Amino acid sequence: MIELDRVSFTYREGEPDAVPALRDLDLALEPGQFVAIIGHNGSGKSTLVKLLTAVLYPTRGEVRVEGIPVRHETRWEIRRRVSVVFQDPDDQLVMNRIADDVAFGPENLGLPREEIASRVDFALDAMGLVGLTDRIVDDLSLGQKQRVAIAGALAMQPRFLILDEPTSLLPAGAGTDLIETARELNRREGMSVIHVTHSMTEAVLFDRVIVLDEGGLFLDGTPAEVFRHVDELRSIGLDIPLAADLAHRLRARGVPLEGDVLTEADLRDAIAALPRFAAARRESSG
């Protein structure tokens, strides 16, 4: 469990150019959750990630990870429980050989050799990198590098895995594949995944969506609950998935679409269920 109690964070606190980044944020992330955190640049997403990984400490309020308050003295205990993968894998890949890079974290924990080997095998397998163990990191595509970075985080066996905009540099298909892999890990290993993104289309794939704006909580709920607020989301500069927006527009023009429409498949089903349309189809087929 991760808990935030009225957490505020201000960069350069007390100075004339102080920048408040988070304001009185209350939040609880249950173990095993598959959560997306969205917001535009400057909404507080990155600051939140730094607080959860003990890179920054709250100006006011308290962050707790499995009951342990995030403080300078507890930073190693926190980082053993929370692993983070950044936007640009080149920022966190340190070794030449893939297997060495993935082993880097567990080696620093001083674990026995066999334990390290089994963690590396597990992580490479989970990320679909088994055939690439001996390859050189620099020879990989960006998508493959991102997978190596995540494998490195997994080898730490964290309770919480934070993916900080890992898909924003990847081509579209690779981004979706990555989220599917994370979902699989979440299901199989019960690992909490916290995915930070700008993309509403990605957020739809998660169980819970937390929307931040100006350092505070803007919306929090299932994707269906969050995407009912099309106009509010747009007012804070976020993109609405086209299918959701189109359903909104068609309803405004008198097309009685039922149910929550988040994806293209939802829209197809909602149109197929329209009484006139269903009747017309029966006619044409009969």
Place this chain on the structure above:
Amino acid sequence: MTDRPGGALLVELKKFRYTYLEGTPRASEAVRGVSFEIRCGEHVGIVGPTQSGKSTIVDAFAHLLRLKAGQVFYEGEDVAVPDYDRAALRRSVGIVFQRPDFQLLEDVVGKDVAFGPTMDGLPAEETRQRVEESLEAVGLSYPEFRLRYVHALSGGQKRRAAIAGVLAMHTPLLVLDEPMAGLDPRGRRELFELLMRLREQHDLTLVICSSSLADTSLLCDRLVVLDEGRVVMDGPVREVLEEPERLSGLGIALPEPVSCARELKRILPDLPVDLLTEDELERELLTRLGST
């Protein structure tokens, strides 16, 4: 090719092939015989999945590779012959690379944008004018950003500063490699509007490389689709979009309206898929579902 502008021939590739580390055990063939031409004033999207050869082709435009003779021509001249003026070529071909950090060289924005014109030997006053006009063109106010540190800019601002640096060179050809990668929705919208404005300068030839059709389909008139170092489609945007199955099979992200129309076509068989905007799709749906 029907509605191609009749401008003069600018760039021509003739069976262009390129192998990295040729003759070594790590040799990899990136481009395998690509032929196409780009005329003055065209807006061309070069799209393909990663490793399809896009960036190699971009590098070839400015002769940043060890090219063989008879394959790459600029204004009708073979750029690979020994006495070709490469410096002049690089003053004509402006490239904005995928990562702005690779091309921002100075500590403050104004100095960085001035770098090209200064190296070209332009007088100080003219350089200053170009810096001002280029920064304003990309939406970075000259008085506000001139002295800002490059490292303190956001991703979107860095990308725009890099574009300003290339615009300041007044090159007839502007090439952008994955300009939208890594930007948030707001940054993307701003850059999109900037590129739409650049399109209006009718003497500028624009080439955009991307693995996604989301923005390229609106910014370009013609698409050249690459796969594994070969051209697999080349034509007007809508003509290319008529084959969404083929495009997504190549790993190219479809524009949202096309992707959505493709899904809806399963229940509305007469729905067209070569749609560029949400408005077009909405209109098509209302004529089929509307309560008139």
